[in-house]
Amino acid sequence: MESLSKTPEWWDSKWFQYETLVSFQYENSVFLYFLGLIPLVFLLRFLLFVNFRQKIEVAFFARTLRSHWSVYLRFLPDLLMAGILALLILALARPQKTLENVERTSEGIDIMLVLDISESMKLQDFKPDRLEAAKEVAKGFVSGRLQDRIGLVVFSGEAFSLAPLTNDYDLLHRFIEDIDFQMISKSGTAIGLAIGVATNRLRESVAKSKIMILLSDGENTAGNIDPFTAAKLAASYRTKIYTIGVGKEGRVLAGTDPFGNDQYIDNSMDETTLRTIAGIGSGNYFRADNNESLKKIFDTIDKLEKSEYKEKRYKNTSDFYQVYLVWSLLLFLAWLTLKSTFICNPVED
Numbered sequence: 001m002e003s004l005s006k007t008p009e010w011w012d013s014k015w016f017q018y019e020t021l022v023s024f025q026y027e028n029s030v031f032l033y034f035l036g037l038i039p040l041v042f043l044l045r046f047l048l049f050v051n052f053r054q055k056i057e058v059a060f061f062a063r064t065l066r067s068h069w070s071v072y073l074r075f076l077p078d079l080l081m082a083g084i085l086a087l088l089i090l091a092l093a094r095p096q097k098t099l100e101n102v103e104r105t106s107e108g109i110d111i112m113l114v115l116d117i118s119e120s121m122k123l124q125d126f127k128p129d130r131l132e133a134a135k136e137v138a139k140g141f142v143s144g145r146l147q148d149r150i151g152l153v154v155f156s157g158e159a160f161s162l163a164p165l166t167n168d169y170d171l172l173h174r175f176i177e178d179i180d181f182q183m184i185s186k187s188g189t190a191i192g193l194a195i196g197v198a199t200n201r202l203r204e205s206v207a208k209s210k211i212m213i214l215l216s217d218g219e220n221t222a223g224n225i226d227p228f229t230a231a232k233l234a235a236s237y238r239t240k241i242y243t244i245g246v247g248k249e250g251r252v253l254a255g256t257d258p259f260g261n262d263q264y265i266d267n268s269m270d271e272t273t274l275r276t277i278a279g280i281g282s283g284n285y286f287r288a289d290n291n292e293s294l295k296k297i298f299d300t301i302d303k304l305e306k307s308e309y310k311e312k313r314y315k316n317t318s319d320f321y322q323v324y325l326v327w328s329l330l331l332f333l334a335w336l337t338l339k340s341t342f343i344c345n346p347v348e349d
Contacts, residue, residue, distance in 0.1 A: 010323045015323050023097070024320070027094035028093050028094050035086055042078060087327050091324040092321075096317055096319050097317070100315050101313070109148045109208070110149045110150075110209070111145075111305070112150075112152070112153060112201055112211070114212060116154075116155060116189060116191075117181055117184060119181065120218050121246075123267060124252075125252045126246070130247060131179070135176050136291075137291075137294050139173055141301075143173075145169070149165040149166055149207070150167070151166065152175055154183055155184070155189070155190050156186065156222075157184060157188035158193065158222070159194040159196070159223070161201055163175045186222070188221045188222025189220060189221050190221075191216055191219075191230075191273070193222070193225050194223075195212070195227065198214075202237060212239050215246055216243070220273060228276060228280060235281050241278055241281025242301055244274075244288055245288065247288075247289065249268060252265060271285070
């Protein structure tokens with residue numbers, strides 16, 4: 001919508017452009033239907049009075065009668081009157097433009113996503129594999145937040161902070177997209193260390209709510225921090241922890257061999273540790289065994305941890321009917337002027 005501060009002057013031709021007319025909100029839009037009656041009014045006038053027009057009988061020789069462009073000027077008063085009526089109808093419809101400003105305030109939530117990128121995340125019980133499925137769901141989760149700050153920690157045998165707490169969601173999308181198994185060379189699953197790194201990011205947060213979402217498919221096999229000690233440390237900083245166990249138990253597709261044959265391995269998961277961590281962190285433990293269930297888990301967390309927003313809306317409405325009233329007055333003065341010229345029929349008028 002065009003800024004009201006850049007509104008053209010009343011004499012500008014933009015007022016009669018199609019783009020301008022359709023951009024208005026009309027307070028009394030029912031009057032616009034009368035625009036279609038204007039041609040009917042003049043047609044009815046012509047049909048009713050064509051046989052009752054007063055004439056002065058004047059005889060001319062045929063050789064003296066010649067066509068001249070000035071004869072068409074007799075239609076000018078009717079055209080001006082049609083324009084006057086159309087402009088008055090537009091003014092009665094009250095064309096308006098409204099600028100709306102929205103102020104949204106929120107106490108916000110600080111969220112750390114903690115993603116496992118160990119070798120077991122290559123298993124293909126998810127499509128295309130566990131890590132890629134987790135990345136897609138994480139991107140959808142980020143996109144669904146408003147004004148919350150989100151950070152990112154990745155871990156396998158070690159853990160490091162990939163993204164600090166930020167509400168630059170485009171940047172987070174790029175970070176998540178770039179996650180791969182080569183980021184950390186040390187093998188293993190350092191769950192306790194990952195919680196410690198995420199807690200370090202959250203400990204100076206002054207947000208009303210602080211959330212950690214830990215996604216892993218294995219048991220703690222690396223790092224120098226016990227997962228339960230790390231969870232207690234996080235809880236001491238008022239951090240709620242949600243844990244998600246990813247993967248199926250038993251025989252799981254691990255890929256194909258050089259000959260294209262499927263390879264399977266026996267997979268197990270330490271759900272007890274993940275459930276205990278969630279209990280210490282006053283959160284919940286979830287189990288995902290396919291792409292759809294993982295998405296539903298993130299949707300559930302998204303609903304559980306919603307920020308409270310306060311919205312203030314300011315509307316600035318401007319009327320523009322005065323423009324069309326001025327133009328109708330000018331056309332009316334022009335119509336009155338023509339009444340005193342040769343263009344009008346003095347017998348009829």
